[in-house]
Amino acid sequence: MxxxxxxxxxxxxxxxxxxxxxxxxxxxxxxxxxxxxxxxxxxxxxxxxxxxxxxxxxxxxxxxxxxxxxxxxxxxxxxxxxxxxxxxxxxxxxxxxxxxxxxxxxxxxxxxxxxxxxxxxxxxxxxxxNPKVIETPFISGVAMDGIEVKVKARITVRANIDRLVGGAGEETVIARVGEGIVSTLGSSNNHKKVLENPDLISRTVLAKGLDSGTAFEILSIDIADVDIGKNIGAHLQIEQAQADKNIAQAKAEERRAMAIAKEQEMKAQVQEMRAKVVEAEAQVPLAMAAALREGKIGVMDYLNFNNIKADTDMRQSVSRLNKDDEN
Structure with missing residues (x-):
């Protein structure tokens, strides 16, 4: 082809x-x-x-x-x-x-x-x-007077290129600023002082050099909002008082239980003594019967004893009736 x-x-x-x-x-x-x-x-x-x-x-x-x-x-x-x-x-x-x-x-x-x-x-x-602004969440701290103060801050940072390799990030900056705010609030004698001078927080925190070892340089820390929280001091005092009350009640209950146990012990001793008395009284008729058999007492002596006993029972009955009438 x-x-x-x-x-x-x-x-x-x-x-x-x-x-x-x-x-x-x-x-x-x-x-x-x-x-x-x-x-x-x-x-x-x-x-x-x-x-x-x-x-x-x-x-x-x-x-x-x-x-x-x-x-x-x-x-x-x-x-x-x-x-x-x-x-x-x-x-x-x-x-x-x-x-x-x-x-x-x-x-x-x-x-x-x-x-x-x-x-x-x-x-x-x-x-x-162009520096970046990082806003923190509300950070709570307690002043010395026991009042909780909540602070929100805005952190203006600039990247530090020399520390980008190995430097900490934004989370570390926020954590350090939060720690500085908490320590500043905790060292304040009165929460009103913080409310009157919120810039005291930013000045104190900036002076701590919180950007050390991070990839940023903190330019400024501005307090965006300050709120009053709970009265932590009063709350702690109430809880302490309640705890003391519970301890006192527990000790009182312990003492009451010991008293009840002591009372029960005494009642048992009384019952034991009564049993011994009843046992001793039960020996009296036997002893008298033996004395009659042996001739140590005569029939008249036995009758005189019963008369004296009946007379004693009558006197006791009359005495109880008089006491009931008086009541």
């Missing part, structure tokens, strides 16, 4: 188109042209090398174009190494441009380290130019 020249030409054209498509997809020619047009001198082989190193060329070249246009002295090796380290090249370049415009000294190495540390370096640079 003979293939015509037209078919051969068509096959060659298709192969050429496929090869060109593969070439242009692997070699970013348009990106290279854009870089040259922007004044960034970079070879096509450098772009191919980025492809081989699994680097997306536009993620490096586009930020490099912005940096060159902004007057920054950066090269592809710096940006590519930061990209391979997992950093955000575009954000780093934007931060360097913002710092350059604001006359803030910030090197690429420092900026890359801040980015790799997980902090938003662009936001930090913007915060250095």
């Amino acid at each position: 003979v293939i015509s020249n037209t078919a051969i030409a068509l096959i060659i054209a298709v192969v050429v188109i496929i090869l060109l498509a593969v070439f242009f997809s692997f070699v970013p020619v348009m990106l290279w042209i854009s870089a040259l047009a922007a004044g960034v001198r970079i070879s096509i082989f450098t772009l191919v090398g980025m492809r081989l190193r699994r680097v997306v060329p536009r993620m490096v070249i586009n930020p490099l174009i912005k940096a060159v246009k902004a007057g920054l002295d950066l090269n592809t090796n710096q940006l590519e190494s930061h990209y391979l380290a997992g950093g955000n090249v575009d954000r780093v370049v934007n931060a360097l441009i913002a710092a350059h415009r604001a006359n803030i000294e910030l090197s690429f190495e420092r900026c890359a380290a801040i980015d790799l540390a997980g902090r938003n370096v662009l936001e930090a640079v913007q915060m250095s130019v």
Whole structure:
């Protein structure tokens, strides 16, 4: 079968188109042209090398174009190494441009380290130019007179770029300011003094140097709101009085239980003595019978004894009747 020249030409054209498509997809020619047009001198082989190193060329070249246009002295090796380290090249370049415009000294190495540390370096640079206001929740403290005072503060902070790596964040600043407010309120003799001079809190807290070791510099602390809470001192006194009352009641109950136990013990002793008396009285008739049998007493003596006993019982009965009449 003979293939015509037209078919051969068509096959060659298709192969050429496929090869060109593969070439242009692997070699970013348009990106290279854009870089040259922007004044960034970079070879096509450098772009191919980025492809081989699994680097997306536009993620490096586009930020490099912005940096060159902004007057920054950066090269592809710096940006590519930061990209391979997992950093955000575009954000780093934007931060360097913002710092350059604001006359803030910030090197690429420092900026890359801040980015790799997980902090938003662009936001930090913007915060250095435009300080941020952090508002605390209501922080409660108790003055020496026992009155609770609730304070809300606004903290104006500026990012400290030198301490962004390893420096504490906003939560630490809020916690330290809260601690300063609580200690200031606790050292006040009267809550009215705090209400009259709320700036006393901000002055005292600022003097403590609370921004030490943080990624921020505290510019000012303003008291936004001051409210009166509960009378904690009175509440504690009431609870203490209630506790003392419960202790006293417990001790009284203990003494009552001991008294009842003592009374029961005495009753048991009385019952025991009565039982002994009854037992002794039961021996009297037996002893008298034995005395009669043995002739130690006579019949008349026994009758006289019974008469005396009957007379005694009668006298006791008359005495009880008289007492009942008197009542």
